[in-house]
Amino acid sequence: AEAGLTRINVSLDTICRETFAELTRRDKLDAVLKGIDGAAEAGLWPIKINAVLMPGLNDDQAPELLRWALAGGYQLRFIEQMPLDADNRWTREGTITAAEIREKLSAEYVLGSVSEARGDSPAQLWEVYPLGTALDEAGFPTDGTESLGRVGIIASVTESFCNACTRTRLTADGKIRSCLFSDTETDLMQLLRSGADDKQLAMRWREGMWFKPRAHGKEDADFDIEEFAKASRSMSAIGG
Helix, strand or coil: CCCCCCCEEEEEECCHHHHHHHHHHCCCCHHHHHHHHHHHHHHCCEEEEEEEECCCCCCCHHHHHHHHHHHCCCCCCCCCCCCCCCCCCEEEEEEEECCHHHHHCCCCCECCCCCCCCCCCCCCEEEECCCCCEEECCEEEECCCCCEEEEEEECCCCCCCHCCCCCCECCCCCEEEECCCCCCCCCCCCHHHCCCCHHHHHHHHHHHHHCCEECCCECCCCCCCCCCCCCCCCCHHHHC
């Protein structure tokens, strides 16, 4: 925060100690939660929590995770699992879909519409209301019930938003990726180390974005939106 950082995203798939240890191979949940609280105390805001639900591991913990996020004022985002795992074990059949996530959350909450347009945001946002809240046809409370907060769902697989995506990623090793599944990268590290100025960096970045794939790393106009190009790197190697 003292160096100028203003906001952070934290990957946290569970607040159950046993599940956390199984997923991460480390019993470090308390340290992560303490770090999140410390970030809030340091004034970093908003703090977004990214969570992926996986069958048989944490897919029954969605309401619990949302309850924790609402209590802390954190912005929870559930993300459909994509084929970016280092082990290449991803399957479409094993993906907890956005529809299934909404169904799981509906066991304890009512999800309603937000008033603003989504725009190019990867997350579809929902207002969270207490169980039993009645909504009108547009998804707003009929009796003025106040929202408990919001939750987002990033449905990269089953409800793709590729046609509206304006995202770019600077990887941990100084490369620009116009799509997570792109097989090409634009090197900014070499340019930075050569003493290039901001205008040259911006131009190189812009040139890289001209080659943004149509969707999921693919260029074909008639491909299945749930198909992905084979990722050249796993998410853990992309970073950024």
